[in-house]
Amino acid sequence: MFGVIGRATAKNALAVGAGLAAIGFGVAVLAPVQAVAQDNHEITVSITKFKALDKADELSNGDFFAKVTIDGKSQTTAQISDKAEVHPDWKITQAVPAGVHKVKLELIDKDVSVDDPIDINRLDRKRDLDFAVDTRTGKIEGFTKTYKSGDTITRTGAEKKKAEISFVVTVK
Numbered sequence: 001m002f003g004v005i006g007r008a009t010a011k012n013a014l015a016v017g018a019g020l021a022a023i024g025f026g027v028a029v030l031a032p033v034q035a036v037a038q039d040n041h042e043i044t045v046s047i048t049k050f051k052a053l054d055k056a057d058e059l060s061n062g063d064f065f066a067k068v069t070i071d072g073k074s075q076t077t078a079q080i081s082d083k084a085e086v087h088p089d090w091k092i093t094q095a096v097p098a099g100v101h102k103v104k105l106e107l108i109d110k111d112v113s114v115d116d117p118i119d120i121n122r123l124d125r126k127r128d129l130d131f132a133v134d135t136r137t138g139k140i141e142g143f144t145k146t147y148k149s150g151d152t153i154t155r156t157g158a159e160k161k162k163a164e165i166s167f168v169v170t171v172k
């Protein structure tokens, strides 16, 4: 697009008005192109189960919630305070265009000052989970094996303030 504008401007090097008209034309052409990329697919991350493996809080049970970020847009779930295995059935859904999308899953203990990120990734110095979801194929990549839409994925942290978490990613 800039190349087209550049050539048009060069041809009319002295005619500033023509250059501005070309830029205006460029914007008018861009608008319908963006409208074609409709958010007609959907990614849902359901956290079906988690269990804290040590204490997230010193004096009480942890108060946990999940944060799911899809293509840079974050949503959080409600909070659950429990020391036992929890089946929260938290669901986060986001409409997306067809294709591959980056997803980040975090389990967090809510604290008064700074929240505690709970370790759900067995890698050292990495507490959250990053993966990519292809809404066209239903494949979920970024783990040691490739999962597909509807599979239950279970991961366990190994550092201090850790949990085991199970979740399902579905696409439609």
Ligand SMILES: [Ca+2]
Residues within 6 Å of the ligand: 056, 057, 058, 109, 110, 111, 116
């Ligand atoms: Ca805490």
Ligand SMILES: [Ca+2]
Residues within 6 Å of the ligand: 056, 057, 061, 062, 063, 109, 110, 111, 112
């Ligand atoms: Ca807490």
Ligand SMILES: [Ca+2]
Residues within 6 Å of the ligand: 119, 120, 121, 122, 123, 124, 125, 126, 127, 157, 158, 159
């Ligand atoms: Ca870790």
